[in-house]
Amino acid sequence: MEWLALLMFICVCLVLLAGYPVAFSLAGTALIFAAIGVATGDLHPALLKSAFSRLFGIMQNPTLIAVPLFVFMGVMLEKAKIAEKLLTGMAGLFAGTPGGLAISVVLVGALLAASTGIVGATVVTMGLLSLPVMLKSNYSTPLSTGVICASGTLGQIIPPSIVLVLLGDVIASANRDAGIGGDPVSVGDLFAGAMLPGILLVVLYIIYIAIYARVKPDDAPAVAKGIKQLSELQENTSQSETMESSSAPASTNGFELSSLLLPLILILLVLGSILAGIATPSEAAALGAIGATLLAIYYREFSLERLKQVVRSTTKTSSMVFMILIGASIFSLVFRAFEGDDAIREILSGLPGGVFGAMVVVMLSMFLLGFILDFIEIVFVVVPLTAPALLAMGVDPIWLGIMIAVNLQTSFLTPPFGFALFYLRGVTPPDIATAEIYRGVLPFIFIQMAVLIIMAVWPEIVTWLPSIIYK
Amino acid sequence: MKSLLSKIFYQLSNITVITGQLVSWLTVAMVVLLTLNILASWLFKSSSILVSESITWMHSANFLLAAAYTLNRNEHVRVDIFYAKMSVRAKALVDLLGTLLLLLPVSLFIIWASWSYVSLSWRIGEVSAEAGGMPATYILKGFLIVMPLLLVLEGISQLYRNFCLFTGENNIQDKTGVQ
Amino acid sequence: GQKQECGDSAGASAQQETIKWNMVTTWPPGFQGLGTGAEHLASLIGELSNGRLKVKVFGAGELVPALQVFDEVSSGSVQMGHGAAYYWKGKLPAASFFSSVPFGLNAQEMNGWLLKGGGLELWQELYAPFNLVPMPAGNTDVQMAGWFNKEINSIDDLKGLKMRIPGLGGEVLKRAGGNPELIAGGEIFSALELGRIDAAEFVGPYNDLAFGFYKAAKYYYYPGWQEPGTTLEAIVNKQALESLPQDLQEIVKTACLIANLDMLAEYTEKNNQALNILVEKHGVQVKRLPQEVLDHLESISEKLVEEQGQANELSKRIYASYKDFKQKANAWKVVSQSL
Numbered sequence: 001m002e003w004l005a006l007l008m009f010i011c012v013c014l015v016l017l018a019g020y021p022v023a024f025s026l027a028g029t030a031l032i033f034a035a036i037g038v039a040t041g042d043l044h045p046a047l048l049k050s051a052f053s054r055l056f057g058i059m060q061n062p063t064l065i066a067v068p069l070f071v072f073m074g075v076m077l078e079k080a081k082i083a084e085k086l087l088t089g090m091a092g093l094f095a096g097t098p099g100g101l102a103i104s105v106v107l108v109g110a111l112l113a114a115s116t117g118i119v120g121a122t123v124v125t126m127g128l129l130s131l132p133v134m135l136k137s138n139y140s141t142p143l144s145t146g147v148i149c150a151s152g153t154l155g156q157i158i159p160p161s162i163v164l165v166l167l168g169d170v171i172a173s174a175n176r177d178a179g180i181g182g183d184p185v186s187v188g189d190l191f192a193g194a195m196l197p198g199i200l201l202v203v204l205y206i207i208y209i210a211i212y213a214r215v216k217p218d219d220a221p222a223v224a225k226g227i228k229q230l231s232e233l234q235e236n237t238s239q240s241e242t243m244e245s246s247s248a249p250a251s252t253n254g255f256e257l258s259s260l261l262l263p264l265i266l267i268l269l270v271l272g273s274i275l276a277g278i279a280t281p282s283e284a285a286a287l288g289a290i291g292a293t294l295l296a297i298y299y300r301e302f303s304l305e306r307l308k309q310v311v312r313s314t315t316k317t318s319s320m321v322f323m324i325l326i327g328a329s330i331f332s333l334v335f336r337a338f339e340g341d342d343a344i345r346e347i348l349s350g351l352p353g354g355v356f357g358a359m360v361v362v363m364l365s366m367f368l369l370g371f372i373l374d375f376i377e378i379v380f381v382v383v384p385l386t387a388p389a390l391l392a393m394g395v396d397p398i399w400l401g402i403m404i405a406v407n408l409q410t411s412f413l414t415p416p417f418g419f420a421l422f423y424l425r426g427v428t429p430p431d432i433a434t435a436e437i438y439r440g441v442l443p444f445i446f447i448q449m450a451v452l453i454i455m456a457v458w459p460e461i462v463t464w465l466p467s468i469i470y471k
Numbered sequence: 472m473k474s475l476l477s478k479i480f481y482q483l484s485n486i487t488v489i490t491g492q493l494v495s496w497l498t499v500a501m502v503v504l505l506t507l508n509i510l511a512s513w514l515f516k517s518s519s520i521l522v523s524e525s526i527t528w529m530h531s532a533n534f535l536l537a538a539a540y541t542l543n544r545n546e547h548v549r550v551d552i553f554y555a556k557m558s559v560r561a562k563a564l565v566d567l568l569g570t571l572l573l574l575l576p577v578s579l580f581i582i583w584a585s586w587s588y589v590s591l592s593w594r595i596g597e598v599s600a601e602a603g604g605m606p607a608t609y610i611l612k613g614f615l616i617v618m619p620l621l622l623v624l625e626g627i628s629q630l631y632r633n634f635c636l637f638t639g640e641n642n643i644q645d646k647t648g649v650q
Numbered sequence: 651g652q653k654q655e656c657g658d659s660a661g662a663s664a665q666q667e668t669i670k671w672n673m674v675t676t677w678p679p680g681f682q683g684l685g686t687g688a689e690h691l692a693s694l695i696g697e698l699s700n701g702r703l704k705v706k707v708f709g710a711g712e713l714v715p716a717l718q719v720f721d722e723v724s725s726g727s728v729q730m731g732h733g734a735a736y737y738w739k740g741k742l743p744a745a746s747f748f749s750s751v752p753f754g755l756n757a758q759e760m761n762g763w764l765l766k767g768g769g770l771e772l773w774q775e776l777y778a779p780f781n782l783v784p785m786p787a788g789n790t791d792v793q794m795a796g797w798f799n800k801e802i803n804s805i806d807d808l809k810g811l812k813m814r815i816p817g818l819g820g821e822v823l824k825r826a827g828g829n830p831e832l833i834a835g836g837e838i839f840s841a842l843e844l845g846r847i848d849a850a851e852f853v854g855p856y857n858d859l860a861f862g863f864y865k866a867a868k869y870y871y872y873p874g875w876q877e878p879g880t881t882l883e884a885i886v887n888k889q890a891l892e893s894l895p896q897d898l899q900e901i902v903k904t905a906c907l908i909a910n911l912d913m914l915a916e917y918t919e920k921n922n923q924a925l926n927i928l929v930e931k932h933g934v935q936v937k938r939l940p941q942e943v944l945d946h947l948e949s950i951s952e953k954l955v956e957e958q959g960q961a962n963e964l965s966k967r968i969y970a971s972y973k974d975f976k977q978k979a980n981a982w983k984v985v986s987q988s989l
């Protein structure tokens with residue numbers, strides 16, 4: 001019956017490829033297997049009832065409430081065309097620099113990432129904010145979507161990150177479990193450890209974009225001229241919608257500074273209130289949503305009709321994200337009911353090759369599992385099974401935690417099953433081919449791998465900061 | 472006959488759409504209440520457990536009761552590497568089979584799994600475990616029955632629509648249904 | 651699920667069936683003392699039954715979230731659970747008495763009340779409508795008042811104090827003018843470190859050391875007035891228990907008794923080691939709450955605890971039995987702890 005669990009993994013991949021919505025494909029395939037299990041007597045139906053408790057847990061998870069709130073903020077910034085102003089304003093800083101708009105997307109993405117920490121929300125927000133602007137500025141579709149996906153997943157690694165909070169909890173208990181008497185690990189340690197690798201990722205993304213823009217200037221044009229075109233374009237559309245908008249403060253002269261500063265202040269306030277400990281991510285997200293609405297009012301882009309669009313769009317996106325979580329949760333329940341967790345444990349404990357071999361296999365399997373399972377499932381299913389063995393072999397717990405976080409981030413970027421790609425696909429116009437999105441993220445996957453190798457060769461990049469902060 | 476069926480299935484979808492559009496306004500309430508709660512905690516150093524739990528309720532009602540509406544609007548994400556290139560008939564077939572083999576079983580499963588927990592909660596009049604929290608926990612738990620019920624309604628409506636598309640009936644063109 | 655397979659040919663009972671149970675817990679996987687206590691209970695059942703009853707343990711979130719353990723065992727989807735009764739206070743206000751209430755019984759007294767003073771029978775009566783059979787299965791001993799970044803010198807220092815303190819302790823703090831905050835175990839550290847809260851109570855030195863709170867807070871206050879000796883529970887689905895052969899039913903009950911004793915022994919041994927490390931190695935300042943503050947909190951607690959025992963006739967009997975035992979125990983405590 002353990003082999004049924006493994007077969008289920010393969011089948012769900014095939015079912016997903018048919019194209020029915022991910023949420024119902026994950027749960028539905030698992031239920032078909034569960035039915036087989038019940039028929040053969042390998043699975044007791046009563047255990048499946050605990051699906052209720054898992055779903056109820058998703059509803060009550062306080063950290064996840066940040067998702068709709070951040071989406072609200074993102075949709076409002078997008079629909080009120082503030083995101084466009086921010087990005088063009090940011091790109092104005094890079095005026096004349098080829099690839100400047102993409103670089104500003106990375107920077108805005110890193111800022112949002114630092115404030116949200118939720119992959120779904122960041123990717124969706126970034127997709128809504130920046131994709132239309134990049135495409136209008138004649139950026140190539142693969143580069144645009146690649147940059148957005150990659151910057152969107154930065155939320156996992158740049159603190160404060162929900163992945164790191166959950167991972168910190170599990171790694172800390174695995175560390176106690178391993179019984180090696182080392183120093184205890186906290187979520188704070190993981191936050192500190194993630195700082196330098198997160199910055200390194202951002203820097204490497206930017207270097208890649210700069211090189212790309214030099215090699216293929218047509219795919220990533222400098223936007224010195226583009227800003228004006230965009231602002232004109234904006235004028236035209238808003239005039240056609242409401243007559244008053246011609247007298248909006250965001251008129252052509254003096255528009256660049258305020259359009260850059262106001263949204264930037266908003267994002268920094270959101271981020272700052274979390275880092276300063278004044279607000280939780282959900283609270284900060286609510287403040288961000290209010291702030292975005294106030295900005296929309298200030299720019300005379302607010303109306304009841306627009307609010308209606310915002311709440312509907314927010315609701316559909318939030319529902320999409322949470323239904324995937326629900327689907328993954330039912331899948332993972334059936335996987336456990338087939339004792340798939342035991343199968344994983346057996347496979348890993350029988351591995352040859354010492355620390356290096358074990359580490360490679362664990363990283364590889366988490367990478368593959370990241371296609372199917374949400375990070376919450378991986379953190380709760382795979383890490384407790386594998387981490388104690390690795391820690392007992394002498395692996396540093398903070399380093400292990402960050403390696404896992406970057407690894408999962410890479411997994412979520414990897415076609416065809418990366419979650420970030422699903423989320424982005426959900427907010428891109430249908431005329432963009434999925435294959436283009438896949439092509440666009442490939443270079444960023446290589447950057448991720450490079451950072452994993454760098455961290456493997458020089459673990460100090462992770463362990464140095466925590467070691468000085470708490471001394 | 473055909474047009475009568477169309478009308479019936481249109482009305483089924485209408486229920487899910489109206490529900491989804493109504494609960495979408497809860498996002499505004501969440502933003503406002505959460506902001507007020509933060510201001511209260513900054514200004515008066517006190518925050519209300521009742522308010523923060525009510526936000527959890529609104530959040531749950533929002534994403535659960537809008538799941539069928541989101542399906543109606545075709546906004547549940549797909550792995551569409553192949554799907555995007557399929558003909559209208561092939562897409563209709565995928566959706567037909569998906570609704571029958573995946574969506575409807577999942578919805579019925581969630582109802583089955585939730586029933587005893589919701590009725591237990593109802594029987595004992597469960598309230599929040601936190602002092603001053605929300606009453607009537609069974610309503611919150613009950614969302615996990617309403618959500619799949621709405622999905623079943625929308626699923627039945629989609630079965631009809633995709634069946635017509637698959638068999639080549641022209642009177643259903645708009646896959647997203649009610650506007 | 652409750653699957654039945656042919657047993658291994660090991661031992662005398664060659665052809666006897668192996669019964670498999672699942673146990674869900676309210677503890678993170680591998681959590682020292684509490685989580686490992688649940689695992690110890692499961693392995694005891696396996697060993698005492700010579701492998702005839704195998705119990706597989708799931709940490710919080712592995713199968714279901716921590717706070718769904720009660721519902722899960724009640725519905726019969728799993729056969730057994732491990733947690734603490736005060737988590738079910740939203741369903742059963744009187745449940746708190748069977749784990750710990752502020753200024754209530756200490757560990758030794760809890761065992762006395764539950765096992766010999768009629769407490770267990772009341773507990774069984776309380777859980778019976780839910781198809782659940784409860785058993786004491788561990789005790790953390792007295793806890794600590796918590797980690798503080800603000801000194802507590804008077805009753806006024808409690809006013810506006812933002813503290814992570816769940817359950818009845820939190821309600822007492824609220825009535826004393828403080829702000830109890832809802833924060834999960836894994837998030838306490840960052841909340842303390844970032845200054846979102848002034849203080850947090852968790853368990854005692856053994857667990858607190860491992861969570862590294864000494865890095866995030868200055869003072870470590872005692873005594874743990876909010877939890878003077880918390881009993882952990884094993885809950886078993888009634889049908890699952892009754893479907894076992896008589897000897898296996900006895901083995902489950904006996905294993906719980908052993909686990910109950912063993913966890914208290916573990917906390918007694920590890921707490922003093924950990925406190926020593928906290929003070930000697932990490933330079934933690936251990937402080938006692940002023941008597942004035944304790945007296946104030948106790949007077950609030952007495953009223954609140956009485957309210958917990960008013961919901962219905964059974965709640966009133968539970969409160970009466972608990973109060974009666976406590977009064978007698980107090981008299982004995984004066985005598986017995988005079989050495």
Ligand code: NA
Pocket residue numbers: 113114115116117118154155156157158159160161162
């Ligand atoms: Na983050």
Ligand code: NA
Pocket residue numbers: 793851852853877
């Ligand atoms: Na405690």
